[in-house]
Amino acid sequence: MGRVIAIASGKGGTGKTTVTANLGIALAKLGQKVLLIDADVAMANLSLILGMQSSPITLHDVLLGEAQVHDAVYDGPEGVRFIPSGLSLDNYKRVDSERLTSVVSQLTDQYDFILLDVAAGIEKNVLSALSSSQETIMVTMPTSPAIADALKTKIVAQRLGSKVIGVIINFVMNEKGEITKNDIANMLELPIYGSVPYDPEVRKSFMQEKVAPVIVRKPDCPAAQEITKIASRITGLKTSDAPSAKKVGFLEKFFSFFKIKGAK
Amino acid sequence: MIKNFLQFFAGRILADETVKPLAQIEFLKDFLSKHKYVYSADFEENLNILKRKHLVDSFLVTNMDGSIVVSSEGNGHSEGIVGTAMLSYIKSELPDSESVLIKRNGHWFMLFPLNKKVFIVKAGSELSNLELRALAIEMDSLLLMNKTQTEKRRVPQMA
Numbered sequence: 001m002g003r004v005i006a007i008a009s010g011k012g013g014t015g016k017t018t019v020t021a022n023l024g025i026a027l028a029k030l031g032q033k034v035l036l037i038d039a040d041v042a043m044a045n046l047s048l049i050l051g052m053q054s055s056p057i058t059l060h061d062v063l064l065g066e067a068q069v070h071d072a073v074y075d076g077p078e079g080v081r082f083i084p085s086g087l088s089l090d091n092y093k094r095v096d097s098e099r100l101t102s103v104v105s106q107l108t109d110q111y112d113f114i115l116l117d118v119a120a121g122i123e124k125n126v127l128s129a130l131s132s133s134q135e136t137i138m139v140t141m142p143t144s145p146a147i148a149d150a151l152k153t154k155i156v157a158q159r160l161g162s163k164v165i166g167v168i169i170n171f172v173m174n175e176k177g178e179i180t181k182n183d184i185a186n187m188l189e190l191p192i193y194g195s196v197p198y199d200p201e202v203r204k205s206f207m208q209e210k211v212a213p214v215i216v217r218k219p220d221c222p223a224a225q226e227i228t229k230i231a232s233r234i235t236g237l238k239t240s241d242a243p244s245a246k247k248v249g250f251l252e253k254f255f256s257f258f259k260i261k262g263a264k
Numbered sequence: 265m266i267k268n269f270l271q272f273f274a275g276r277i278l279a280d281e282t283v284k285p286l287a288q289i290e291f292l293k294d295f296l297s298k299h300k301y302v303y304s305a306d307f308e309e310n311l312n313i314l315k316r317k318h319l320v321d322s323f324l325v326t327n328m329d330g331s332i333v334v335s336s337e338g339n340g341h342s343e344g345i346v347g348t349a350m351l352s353y354i355k356s357e358l359p360d361s362e363s364v365l366i367k368r369n370g371h372w373f374m375l376f377p378l379n380k381k382v383f384i385v386k387a388g389s390e391l392s393n394l395e396l397r398a399l400a401i402e403m404d405s406l407l408l409m410n411k412t413q414t415e416k417r418r419v420p421q422m423a
Contacts (some may be wrong), residue, residue: 069332097391124392144288151292155299159317160398177282179289188290 001099002111004104005234006039006133006162009140010149012120015170016139018202020117021049022215022224023168026231032112036076037190039100039120039129042092044085045218050076052084060086062103063095069103077216081111097128104132113234124155133158137193137234138167139228142178147187156190157167166193170232173198194230199223307410311336314406319400320387321371325403326351328380334407340384348386351375365390376400 007020017040024036036230038046038059047053055074061067062083069083076082085090118129130136136157142152154164167188169181172195185192201221205214215224265331301317303310315322315336322340325333330345354364355377371398374385383400385391391399398411 101394127392127394131398141296144285144292148292148295151296151299160362160394161401175282176280177284181282183289187289187296189296 002033002108002114003135004108004114004116004117004133005165006116006129006136006157007139008118008126008130008136008153008157009120009138009144009146010122010151010153010237011140014141014146015141015196015202017046017049017117018213019168019170019196019227020115021046021213022227023111023231024080024115025076025078025096025213025215026224026228027113027115027235028078029228029233030235032235033081033110034079035073035081035083035107035111035114035118037104037114038085039116039132040087041095041097041125044087046082046117047084048211049206050082052076052082055084058084058086059100059103060088060091060095063070063097063099064091065099069106077212097125100128101132122153125158126153127160130157130162133162136164137235138164138188138190139170140155140167140188141171142169142180142184144179147179147184150188156263164190166191169195170264171198172196184249193233194226196221196226197231216224293317303409305413307406307413310406310410314399314403315372318395318402320385320391320399323385323399323403324384325407326382326384328377328382333381334403344382347373347375347399348382351377351382362393365398379404 007016007023009016017132020036024034024053028034036046038044040046041063042057044058047055052074055072057067057072059072062069062072072083074082074084104114104116107200116129116133119126138150138154139229140146150167156166167184167190167194169184172178174197179187199214199222201218202223205212205217208217214221215227218224219228223235298411301313303313312392322336324337324340324344326344326345327333328348330337330348332341332344335344340341352379354361362376366373370388372387372390374387374391374396376383376385376393378400381400381404383396383403385396385399
Protein backbone atom coordinates (compact mmCIF):
# COMPACT_ATOMS: atom_id res chain seq x y z
CA MET A 1 0.00 0.00 0.00
CA GLY A 2 1.39 3.35 -1.03
CA ARG A 3 1.16 6.59 0.90
CA VAL A 4 -1.57 8.96 -0.23
CA ILE A 5 -0.56 12.52 0.64
CA ALA A 6 -2.65 15.63 0.05
CA ILE A 7 -0.67 18.82 -0.60
CA ALA A 8 -2.87 21.60 0.75
CA SER A 9 -2.59 25.18 1.92
CA GLY A 10 -5.97 26.83 2.32
CA LYS A 11 -4.69 30.02 0.75
CA GLY A 12 -4.26 30.40 -2.98
CA GLY A 13 -0.91 31.42 -4.44
CA THR A 14 1.33 29.62 -1.95
CA GLY A 15 2.84 27.52 -4.72
CA LYS A 16 1.32 24.16 -3.80
CA THR A 17 0.87 23.03 -7.40
CA THR A 18 4.49 23.88 -8.19
CA VAL A 19 5.63 22.15 -5.00
CA THR A 20 3.49 19.08 -5.82
CA ALA A 21 4.96 18.76 -9.33
CA ASN A 22 8.56 19.22 -8.21
CA LEU A 23 8.20 17.09 -5.08
CA GLY A 24 6.69 14.26 -7.12
CA ILE A 25 9.58 14.35 -9.55
CA ALA A 26 12.10 14.53 -6.67
CA LEU A 27 10.51 11.43 -5.13
CA ALA A 28 10.64 9.65 -8.51
CA LYS A 29 14.34 10.54 -8.80
CA LEU A 30 14.83 8.81 -5.44
CA GLY A 31 13.49 5.62 -6.99
CA GLN A 32 9.92 5.87 -5.73
CA LYS A 33 6.90 4.99 -7.86
CA VAL A 34 4.94 8.24 -7.87
CA LEU A 35 1.50 9.25 -9.12
CA LEU A 36 0.45 12.89 -9.15
CA ILE A 37 -3.28 13.64 -9.20
CA ASP A 38 -4.61 17.09 -9.99
CA ALA A 39 -7.38 17.15 -7.40
CA ASP A 40 -8.11 20.82 -8.09
CA VAL A 41 -11.05 19.96 -10.34
CA ALA A 42 -12.17 23.59 -10.68
CA MET A 43 -8.87 25.35 -11.38
CA ALA A 44 -6.72 22.57 -12.75
CA ASN A 45 -3.24 23.61 -13.78
CA LEU A 46 -0.84 20.89 -12.67
CA SER A 47 -0.78 19.71 -16.30
CA LEU A 48 0.46 23.16 -17.40
CA ILE A 49 3.26 23.09 -14.83
CA LEU A 50 4.29 19.62 -16.00
CA GLY A 51 4.09 20.76 -19.63
CA MET A 52 1.43 18.08 -20.31
CA GLN A 53 -1.62 20.12 -21.22
CA SER A 54 -2.88 17.91 -24.06
CA SER A 55 -4.33 14.94 -22.21
CA PRO A 56 -7.56 13.71 -23.82
CA ILE A 57 -8.90 11.72 -20.83
CA THR A 58 -8.90 13.47 -17.47
CA LEU A 59 -9.99 13.03 -13.88
CA HIS A 60 -13.25 14.76 -14.84
CA ASP A 61 -14.08 11.86 -17.17
CA VAL A 62 -13.26 9.35 -14.45
CA LEU A 63 -15.35 11.15 -11.81
CA LEU A 64 -18.22 11.37 -14.30
CA GLY A 65 -18.00 7.60 -14.77
CA GLU A 66 -17.22 8.05 -18.47
CA ALA A 67 -13.68 6.60 -18.37
CA GLN A 68 -11.66 4.08 -16.38
CA VAL A 69 -9.07 5.51 -14.03
CA HIS A 70 -6.20 3.67 -15.77
CA ASP A 71 -7.06 5.43 -19.04
CA ALA A 72 -6.43 8.80 -17.38
CA VAL A 73 -2.89 7.97 -16.20
CA TYR A 74 -0.07 9.56 -18.27
CA ASP A 75 3.70 9.29 -18.20
CA GLY A 76 5.31 12.46 -16.88
CA PRO A 77 8.88 13.69 -16.44
CA GLU A 78 11.51 11.46 -14.78
CA GLY A 79 9.21 8.43 -14.54
CA VAL A 80 6.49 10.17 -12.55
CA ARG A 81 2.91 9.31 -13.57
CA PHE A 82 0.10 11.80 -13.67
CA ILE A 83 -3.69 12.12 -13.72
CA PRO A 84 -4.71 15.56 -14.99
CA SER A 85 -7.98 17.35 -14.29
CA GLY A 86 -9.86 18.80 -17.22
CA LEU A 87 -9.99 22.50 -17.98
CA SER A 88 -13.67 22.37 -19.03
CA LEU A 89 -15.98 24.42 -16.82
CA ASP A 90 -19.02 22.42 -18.01
CA ASN A 91 -17.53 19.16 -16.80
CA TYR A 92 -16.39 20.75 -13.55
CA LYS A 93 -20.00 21.59 -12.72
CA ARG A 94 -21.06 18.01 -13.48
CA VAL A 95 -18.40 16.02 -11.63
CA ASP A 96 -19.00 14.41 -8.28
CA SER A 97 -15.73 15.06 -6.47
CA GLU A 98 -16.82 12.74 -3.64
CA ARG A 99 -15.99 9.83 -5.95
CA LEU A 100 -12.30 10.73 -5.68
CA THR A 101 -11.90 8.48 -2.64
CA SER A 102 -12.91 5.37 -4.59
CA VAL A 103 -10.71 6.44 -7.54
CA VAL A 104 -7.67 6.80 -5.28
CA SER A 105 -8.34 3.51 -3.52
CA GLN A 106 -8.05 1.69 -6.89
CA LEU A 107 -4.48 2.97 -7.27
CA THR A 108 -2.84 2.78 -3.84
CA ASP A 109 -1.30 -0.68 -4.31
CA GLN A 110 0.45 0.36 -7.53
CA TYR A 111 2.49 3.31 -6.24
CA ASP A 112 4.77 4.19 -3.36
CA PHE A 113 3.42 7.73 -3.27
CA ILE A 114 0.23 9.31 -4.56
CA LEU A 115 0.35 13.09 -4.24
CA LEU A 116 -2.93 15.00 -4.50
CA ASP A 117 -2.69 18.62 -5.55
CA VAL A 118 -5.52 20.15 -3.50
CA ALA A 119 -7.37 23.35 -4.42
CA ALA A 120 -7.30 26.46 -2.26
CA GLY A 121 -10.15 27.06 0.17
CA ILE A 122 -12.20 24.53 2.11
CA GLU A 123 -14.97 23.87 -0.41
CA LYS A 124 -16.37 20.48 -1.40
CA ASN A 125 -13.60 19.42 -3.80
CA VAL A 126 -11.01 20.28 -1.13
CA LEU A 127 -12.87 18.15 1.41
CA SER A 128 -12.96 15.28 -1.10
CA ALA A 129 -9.21 15.45 -1.67
CA LEU A 130 -8.43 15.66 2.05
CA SER A 131 -10.69 12.75 2.91
CA SER A 132 -9.16 10.67 0.07
CA SER A 133 -5.72 11.01 1.64
CA GLN A 134 -4.21 9.35 4.68
CA GLU A 135 -1.74 12.19 5.22
CA THR A 136 -1.61 15.90 4.49
CA ILE A 137 1.36 18.21 4.00
CA MET A 138 0.70 21.93 4.32
CA VAL A 139 2.37 24.42 1.98
CA THR A 140 2.49 27.91 3.39
CA MET A 141 4.38 31.18 3.10
CA PRO A 142 6.11 33.00 5.96
CA THR A 143 3.27 35.52 6.28
CA SER A 144 0.37 35.62 8.73
CA PRO A 145 -2.55 35.36 6.20
CA ALA A 146 -1.04 32.22 4.65
CA ILE A 147 -0.44 30.69 8.08
CA ALA A 148 -3.98 31.53 9.24
CA ASP A 149 -5.41 29.64 6.25
CA ALA A 150 -3.01 26.76 6.81
CA LEU A 151 -4.26 26.53 10.40
CA LYS A 152 -7.87 26.27 9.25
CA THR A 153 -6.98 23.67 6.64
CA LYS A 154 -5.12 21.65 9.25
CA ILE A 155 -8.22 21.62 11.46
CA VAL A 156 -10.44 20.58 8.52
CA ALA A 157 -8.02 17.82 7.44
CA GLN A 158 -7.96 16.40 10.96
CA ARG A 159 -11.76 16.48 11.12
CA LEU A 160 -11.86 14.43 7.91
CA GLY A 161 -9.41 11.88 9.27
CA SER A 162 -6.29 12.88 7.32
CA LYS A 163 -3.15 13.05 9.47
CA VAL A 164 -1.31 16.34 8.97
CA ILE A 165 2.35 15.34 8.98
CA GLY A 166 4.31 18.50 8.26
CA VAL A 167 4.77 21.86 6.61
CA ILE A 168 6.71 23.15 3.62
CA ILE A 169 7.43 26.86 3.79
CA ASN A 170 7.57 28.35 0.31
CA PHE A 171 8.79 31.70 -1.07
CA VAL A 172 11.26 32.25 1.79
CA MET A 173 13.20 35.50 1.24
CA ASN A 174 14.82 35.85 4.68
CA GLU A 175 13.46 39.32 5.23
CA LYS A 176 13.38 40.60 8.81
CA GLY A 177 9.59 40.68 8.90
CA GLU A 178 9.09 37.10 7.76
CA ILE A 179 7.65 34.72 10.29
CA THR A 180 10.45 32.34 11.14
CA LYS A 181 10.55 28.59 10.65
CA ASN A 182 10.42 28.04 14.43
CA ASP A 183 7.45 30.35 14.85
CA ILE A 184 5.59 28.52 12.06
CA ALA A 185 6.38 25.16 13.62
CA ASN A 186 5.06 26.41 16.98
CA MET A 187 1.96 28.02 15.53
CA LEU A 188 0.94 25.03 13.42
CA GLU A 189 2.33 22.50 15.93
CA LEU A 190 3.85 20.58 13.04
CA PRO A 191 7.36 19.67 11.92
CA ILE A 192 8.85 21.69 9.09
CA TYR A 193 9.92 19.55 6.14
CA GLY A 194 11.82 22.38 4.53
CA SER A 195 11.98 26.05 3.56
CA VAL A 196 11.98 26.58 -0.18
CA PRO A 197 13.70 29.88 -1.01
CA TYR A 198 12.18 32.38 -3.39
CA ASP A 199 13.97 31.49 -6.60
CA PRO A 200 13.48 33.32 -9.92
CA GLU A 201 14.26 30.04 -11.72
CA VAL A 202 10.90 28.62 -10.60
CA ARG A 203 9.04 31.45 -12.33
CA LYS A 204 11.26 31.24 -15.39
CA SER A 205 10.31 27.59 -15.78
CA PHE A 206 6.84 28.71 -16.93
CA MET A 207 8.38 31.01 -19.52
CA GLN A 208 9.94 28.47 -21.84
CA GLU A 209 9.03 27.12 -25.26
CA LYS A 210 8.70 23.72 -23.62
CA VAL A 211 7.52 24.17 -20.03
CA ALA A 212 9.11 21.83 -17.49
CA PRO A 213 9.24 21.93 -13.67
CA VAL A 214 12.29 23.66 -12.25
CA ILE A 215 13.65 20.39 -10.82
CA VAL A 216 13.92 19.11 -14.40
CA ARG A 217 15.07 22.35 -16.03
CA LYS A 218 17.46 23.62 -13.35
CA PRO A 219 18.06 20.83 -10.82
CA ASP A 220 20.94 22.74 -9.21
CA CYS A 221 19.02 25.91 -8.39
CA PRO A 222 18.35 26.57 -4.66
CA ALA A 223 14.61 25.81 -4.84
CA ALA A 224 15.13 22.49 -6.64
CA GLN A 225 17.83 21.47 -4.17
CA GLU A 226 15.61 22.19 -1.18
CA ILE A 227 12.73 20.22 -2.70
CA THR A 228 15.09 17.28 -3.22
CA LYS A 229 15.96 17.43 0.49
CA ILE A 230 12.26 17.56 1.40
CA ALA A 231 11.62 14.47 -0.73
CA SER A 232 14.39 12.64 1.17
CA ARG A 233 12.85 13.64 4.49
CA ILE A 234 9.42 12.40 3.40
CA THR A 235 10.80 9.03 2.33
CA GLY A 236 12.77 8.80 5.56
CA LEU A 237 16.12 8.84 3.77
CA LYS A 238 18.93 10.86 5.22
CA THR A 239 19.66 13.92 3.11
CA SER A 240 23.13 12.57 2.47
CA ASP A 241 21.57 9.42 0.92
CA ALA A 242 19.85 11.50 -1.74
CA PRO A 243 21.63 11.94 -5.07
CA SER A 244 23.83 14.96 -4.51
CA ALA A 245 23.41 18.01 -6.64
CA LYS A 246 26.33 19.79 -8.24
CA LYS A 247 28.44 21.66 -5.70
CA VAL A 248 27.97 25.39 -6.04
CA GLY A 249 30.96 27.52 -5.24
CA PHE A 250 30.93 30.62 -3.05
CA LEU A 251 31.39 33.08 -5.91
CA GLU A 252 28.65 31.43 -7.96
CA LYS A 253 26.29 31.60 -4.99
CA PHE A 254 27.29 35.21 -4.36
CA PHE A 255 26.67 36.33 -7.93
CA SER A 256 23.47 34.36 -8.31
CA PHE A 257 22.17 35.98 -5.11
CA PHE A 258 22.68 39.39 -6.65
CA LYS A 259 21.47 38.17 -10.03
CA ILE A 260 24.52 39.51 -11.84
CA LYS A 261 24.53 38.11 -15.34
CA GLY A 262 27.67 36.58 -16.78
CA ALA A 263 29.01 35.61 -13.39
CA LYS A 264 29.85 32.06 -14.49
CA MET B 265 26.72 46.37 -13.25
CA ILE B 266 28.04 48.07 -10.10
CA LYS B 267 25.04 50.40 -10.10
CA ASN B 268 22.70 47.40 -10.28
CA PHE B 269 24.58 45.68 -7.49
CA LEU B 270 24.41 48.74 -5.22
CA GLN B 271 20.72 49.25 -5.94
CA PHE B 272 19.95 45.65 -5.14
CA PHE B 273 22.09 45.70 -2.00
CA ALA B 274 20.42 48.87 -0.77
CA GLY B 275 16.94 47.54 -1.49
CA ARG B 276 17.49 44.09 -0.11
CA ILE B 277 19.67 44.67 2.93
CA LEU B 278 19.69 48.31 4.02
CA ALA B 279 16.09 49.22 3.22
CA ASP B 280 14.46 46.11 4.69
CA GLU B 281 11.89 47.92 6.79
CA THR B 282 9.87 44.80 7.50
CA VAL B 283 9.13 43.78 11.07
CA LYS B 284 7.80 40.48 12.35
CA PRO B 285 4.05 40.82 13.17
CA LEU B 286 4.26 39.59 16.77
CA ALA B 287 0.65 40.48 17.67
CA GLN B 288 -0.63 38.40 14.76
CA ILE B 289 1.59 35.48 15.73
CA GLU B 290 0.07 35.52 19.23
CA PHE B 291 -3.42 35.81 17.76
CA LEU B 292 -2.88 32.74 15.57
CA LYS B 293 -1.42 30.72 18.45
CA ASP B 294 -4.53 31.59 20.47
CA PHE B 295 -6.74 30.57 17.51
CA LEU B 296 -5.18 27.12 17.35
CA SER B 297 -5.41 26.63 21.11
CA LYS B 298 -9.20 27.04 20.80
CA HIS B 299 -9.35 24.26 18.23
CA LYS B 300 -7.67 21.42 20.05
CA TYR B 301 -9.73 18.29 20.31
CA VAL B 302 -8.19 15.78 22.67
CA TYR B 303 -10.39 12.98 23.94
CA SER B 304 -10.38 12.00 27.59
CA ALA B 305 -11.73 9.06 29.57
CA ASP B 306 -14.99 10.95 30.15
CA PHE B 307 -17.48 9.85 27.48
CA GLU B 308 -19.88 12.77 28.06
CA GLU B 309 -17.04 15.24 27.62
CA ASN B 310 -15.96 13.42 24.47
CA LEU B 311 -19.43 13.92 22.98
CA ASN B 312 -19.06 17.68 23.50
CA ILE B 313 -15.59 17.62 21.92
CA LEU B 314 -17.01 15.75 18.93
CA LYS B 315 -19.77 18.37 18.54
CA ARG B 316 -17.28 21.23 18.57
CA LYS B 317 -14.84 19.47 16.27
CA HIS B 318 -17.46 18.71 13.62
CA LEU B 319 -19.30 22.03 14.05
CA VAL B 320 -22.70 20.50 14.80
CA ASP B 321 -25.38 21.46 17.34
CA SER B 322 -26.34 17.97 18.43
CA PHE B 323 -26.40 14.38 17.32
CA LEU B 324 -28.23 11.21 18.07
CA VAL B 325 -27.16 7.66 17.27
CA THR B 326 -29.83 5.00 17.00
CA ASN B 327 -30.05 1.37 16.02
CA MET B 328 -31.92 0.62 12.81
CA ASP B 329 -35.13 0.04 14.85
CA GLY B 330 -34.99 3.58 16.28
CA SER B 331 -33.77 2.64 19.78
CA ILE B 332 -31.24 5.15 21.06
CA VAL B 333 -27.56 4.22 21.33
CA VAL B 334 -26.37 7.63 22.42
CA SER B 335 -27.58 11.22 22.37
CA SER B 336 -25.41 14.30 22.81
CA GLU B 337 -28.36 16.02 24.53
CA GLY B 338 -29.47 13.10 26.64
CA ASN B 339 -32.88 12.73 24.95
CA GLY B 340 -34.36 12.37 21.46
CA HIS B 341 -36.48 9.24 21.69
CA SER B 342 -39.15 10.51 19.25
CA GLU B 343 -36.54 12.03 16.89
CA GLY B 344 -34.81 8.64 16.79
CA ILE B 345 -37.98 6.78 15.84
CA VAL B 346 -39.09 9.39 13.26
CA GLY B 347 -35.57 9.67 11.80
CA THR B 348 -35.00 5.94 11.34
CA ALA B 349 -38.54 5.46 9.97
CA MET B 350 -37.94 8.25 7.45
CA LEU B 351 -34.58 6.80 6.43
CA SER B 352 -36.08 3.31 6.07
CA TYR B 353 -38.83 4.68 3.84
CA ILE B 354 -36.39 6.62 1.62
CA LYS B 355 -34.05 3.62 1.43
CA SER B 356 -36.98 1.44 0.34
CA GLU B 357 -37.86 3.87 -2.45
CA LEU B 358 -34.28 4.88 -3.36
CA PRO B 359 -32.01 2.01 -2.29
CA ASP B 360 -28.76 3.67 -3.42
CA SER B 361 -29.34 6.90 -1.47
CA GLU B 362 -26.49 7.67 0.94
CA SER B 363 -27.90 10.32 3.25
CA VAL B 364 -31.00 12.43 3.87
CA LEU B 365 -30.81 16.18 4.45
CA ILE B 366 -33.81 18.21 5.65
CA LYS B 367 -33.88 21.95 6.24
CA ARG B 368 -36.40 23.06 8.82
CA ASN B 369 -36.72 26.35 10.75
CA GLY B 370 -33.23 27.42 9.73
CA HIS B 371 -31.61 24.19 10.87
CA TRP B 372 -30.38 21.17 8.96
CA PHE B 373 -31.28 17.66 10.04
CA MET B 374 -29.13 14.99 8.46
CA LEU B 375 -29.59 11.23 8.54
CA PHE B 376 -26.63 9.03 7.76
CA PRO B 377 -26.53 5.22 8.10
CA LEU B 378 -23.26 3.47 8.99
CA ASN B 379 -22.43 0.08 10.54
CA LYS B 380 -26.11 -0.81 11.22
CA LYS B 381 -26.65 2.46 13.06
CA VAL B 382 -28.31 5.73 12.06
CA PHE B 383 -26.53 8.99 12.83
CA ILE B 384 -29.00 11.87 13.14
CA VAL B 385 -27.18 15.19 13.11
CA LYS B 386 -28.54 18.71 13.68
CA ALA B 387 -26.47 21.71 12.55
CA GLY B 388 -26.76 25.30 11.40
CA SER B 389 -25.47 24.44 7.93
CA GLU B 390 -25.53 21.26 5.90
CA LEU B 391 -22.68 18.79 6.03
CA SER B 392 -21.49 16.97 2.94
CA ASN B 393 -21.58 13.17 2.81
CA LEU B 394 -17.83 13.19 3.45
CA GLU B 395 -18.24 15.25 6.61
CA LEU B 396 -21.17 13.12 7.80
CA ARG B 397 -19.15 9.98 7.20
CA ALA B 398 -16.13 11.39 9.09
CA LEU B 399 -18.37 12.32 12.04
CA ALA B 400 -20.07 8.91 12.02
CA ILE B 401 -16.76 7.01 11.86
CA GLU B 402 -15.32 9.03 14.74
CA MET B 403 -18.51 8.63 16.80
CA ASP B 404 -18.50 4.91 16.11
CA SER B 405 -14.91 4.55 17.33
CA LEU B 406 -15.76 6.60 20.45
CA LEU B 407 -18.64 4.23 21.17
CA LEU B 408 -16.32 1.27 20.76
CA MET B 409 -13.71 2.90 23.03
CA ASN B 410 -16.38 3.59 25.67
CA LYS B 411 -17.67 0.01 25.47
CA THR B 412 -14.14 -1.38 25.95
CA GLN B 413 -13.51 0.91 28.94
CA THR B 414 -16.85 0.01 30.50
CA GLU B 415 -16.11 -3.72 30.17
CA LYS B 416 -12.67 -3.26 31.74
CA ARG B 417 -14.19 -1.38 34.70
CA ARG B 418 -16.94 -3.98 35.26
CA VAL B 419 -16.25 -5.94 38.46
CA PRO B 420 -17.26 -9.63 38.36
CA GLN B 421 -20.39 -10.18 40.50
CA MET B 422 -20.09 -12.53 43.46
CA ALA B 423 -22.69 -15.31 43.59
